[in-house]
Amino acid sequence: MFGGGGRKRRDEPQSLSQAMQPENPPTGGRSNVTGFDPEGLERAAKAARDLDNSRNAQAAIELIKTQETTKQHEAAAKRAEMDAYAQQMRAQNIEKEADEARKTLDAQTQHDKHRMEYQDQLERKRQVDMLNAQKYMQEEQLKKQEEIAARQEEMRRKTAEYEAELRTKTEIAKARAETEGRIAQERQNHDLILEKVRLEAKEHRDTVLQAITDGGKILGEGLSSYLEDTEKLRNTALTITGIAVGVYTARTSIGVAGRFVEARLGKPSLVRETSRLSAGQFLRQPLASTQRLFGMGRKETDALKGIVLENNLDTQLRKIAVSTANTKKNRAPFRHLLLHGPPGTGKTMFARSLAECSGLDYAILTGGDIAPLGRDAVTELHKLFDWAKTSRKGLLVFVDEADAFLQSRETARISEDQRNALNAFLFRTGTESDQFMVVYASNQPSQFDEAVMDRVDEMVEFRLPGEDERRAMIALYIEKYLLNPPGRLTKKVTTENIADAEIERVVKETEGFSGRAISKLAIAWQAAAYGTEGAVLDRDTFFTTVEHHKKSMLTKEEWLKHAAERAQLLAQDR
Structure with missing residues (x-):
């Protein structure tokens, strides 16, 4: 539709090609000698005339121009696309050239670095070679000096040996000459010397015989006079008896005093740690020891100070502390405790605090020290309990790792010495006492002997701390x-x-x-x-x-x- 937009007429051509075609094409063309058909030109001319006379001619021309313009724009767009592609290719070429240049620079840098490193290695090697050469020269010079010194020492030694040899030969010659001279002199004076020796021997024999005779005479007269005097005999007997009695009394007194001092101020070998005073501690710290001896020091009232435990265990131990303090105050028999649980849960700390707040002395020993004593274990245990009975305040005996020597006699294979030590311990702890209190500590209380468990009055379990x-x-x-x-x-x-x-x-x-x-x-x-x-x-x-x-x-x-x-x-x- 062109122009006014009216309906197409039936006689108007549909397109330019249709307009250029003849309306009535010939069914058979005319031919001539040259083969050229002029009817086509005629039909084209007619179509052109019809097109010029048509109302849509101008619109067809505009359409043709528009199509041509569109083709030109498409061609321009393709040229722009080709230019952009060319620019991209140039940028890629430039980037590739830059990469190649960078790689070339890196390669050159690495080459220069390797060359410098190689030169540095050569220089270092040269320095090392120079140092080795200098060291070799110094060692050679030192060897030469040592050889010279050795030769000089050898010459000095040979000279000293030669001098010593000459001196020895001279001394031997001198001694030989002196000996030969004395021998010759002795040979010449032999008779005179023998006569002199005979006279001296005779005179000595006469003197000794006379001294013996005079001494016997004096001793006989004195003994006879002594035996005839009854008073002198009685005084002598009393004197000898008094001396013997004095010596015996002194020895006995010294032994008793020593045992008393050992029991009061000494410490048994089984005790690892104690709050009781010893002689050495009293000499080192006389003032503090005197205060502790007469109870002038500060007494701790809280048995669990510095010890963190769970609430139930804390309550139980505080009751035990109060009960122990009142037991000591009323001089009633002490109750023995068993503290069991994993290591490091505060058993030893509580035992010390219990003794301090109760006014008791404490002594700490470990079960592992009993077995190595062998036969002496029984003696040492008796010494321990004798020493415990001498405490003026009362003693808390803390046995750490008690299962080491208090194992069951029925299930455990223990030696005869350990069995005797166990029996001695059971004998000393079988009766209630107001002089000492035993606190056992063990990680494995199930290994205790039945008799030991019978002596335990209360058991306390220490568990690992909670959150x-x-x-x-x-x-x-x-x-x-x-x-x-x-x-x-x-x-x-x-x-x-x-x-x-x-x-x-x-x-x-x-x-x-x-x-x-x-x-x-x-x-x-x-x-x-x-x-x-x-x-x-x-x-x-x-x-x-x-x-x-x-x-x-x-x-x-x-x-x-x-x-x-x-x-x-x-x-x-x-």
Whole structure:
């Protein structure tokens, strides 16, 4: 539709090609000699005339122009695309050239570096060769000097030997000459010498015989006079008797005094630690020892001071402490205790505190010291209990690792000496006493002999600390070893980025730790802080130390497990 947009007429051509075609094409073309058909030109001319006369001629021309313009734009777009592709290819070529140049520069740099390194190696090798050459020259010179010194020493030694040989020959010649001269002189004066010796021997014999005769005469007269005097005989007998009695009395008195001093001020060999005064301690610290002897020192009233335990165990131990103090005050028989549980849970600490708050002396011994004594174990145990009875305050005997020598006589294979020691211990502890109190501590109480268990009046189980107890212990030991360490000269530790959250994390990670293990952990924190400038403990070191201790505990548990398995296998083999 062109122009006014009216309906196409039937006689209008549909397109330019249709307009150029003849309306009535000939069914058979005319031919001539040249083969050219002029009717086509005629039909084209007619179509052109019809097109010019048509109303849509101008629109057809515009359409043709528009199509031509569109083709030109497409050609321009293709040229622009080709130009952009050419620009991209040039940029890629430039980038490739830059990469090649960089690689070439890197290769040149590496080559220069290798060349410099090779030159440096050559220079170092040259220096080493020079040093080796100098060293070789020095060693050769030193060898020559040593050889010269050795030759000089050899010459000096040979000279000294030659001089000594000459001196020896001279002395021998001199001695030989003197000997030969004396021999000759003796030969010449032989008769005179023999006569002189005979006279001297005769005179000596006469003198000795005369002295013997005179002495016998004097002794005989004196003895005869002494025997005839009855008073002198009586005085002599009394004097000899008095001297013998004095010697015997002195020896007996010294022995009694020694045993008294040993019982009062000495310490039995089985006792590892005691609060009783010894002679050496009294001499070293006379003032403090006098105060302790007469009870002028400060007495601790809290048996669980510095000990963190669970509530039920804390209540039970406080009742035991009060009961023990009242027992001593009323001079009633003491009750024996058994403290059992894992190591490091506070058994020894409680025993010391119990003795101090009850007004008792304490003595600590370990069961492992009994077996090595052999036959002397019985004697030492009797000495221990005799010494315990001499305590003016009363004595708390703390037996650590008691299962080491108080094992069952029926199931355990113990030696005759251990059996005798066990019997002696049972004999001394079989009767209630107001002079001493026995506190047993063991990790394996099931191994105790039945008679030992019969002597236990109360058993207390110490368990590993729970979460609340660990939290209190960590706070206690941080205060003791980090923030306010004991000693005036001990430096305080500065903590960085360690707050309640970090403490709670440590409380969670220390599950299974005993009180002793937590104490060692705090000491490890202190040591780590002292290893830095200014004694600073930061957050990383804080947790690293905890991890190290956990690994150490796991390793120890593996070792103990393997040791128990080996012991079990050995027991089965036996």
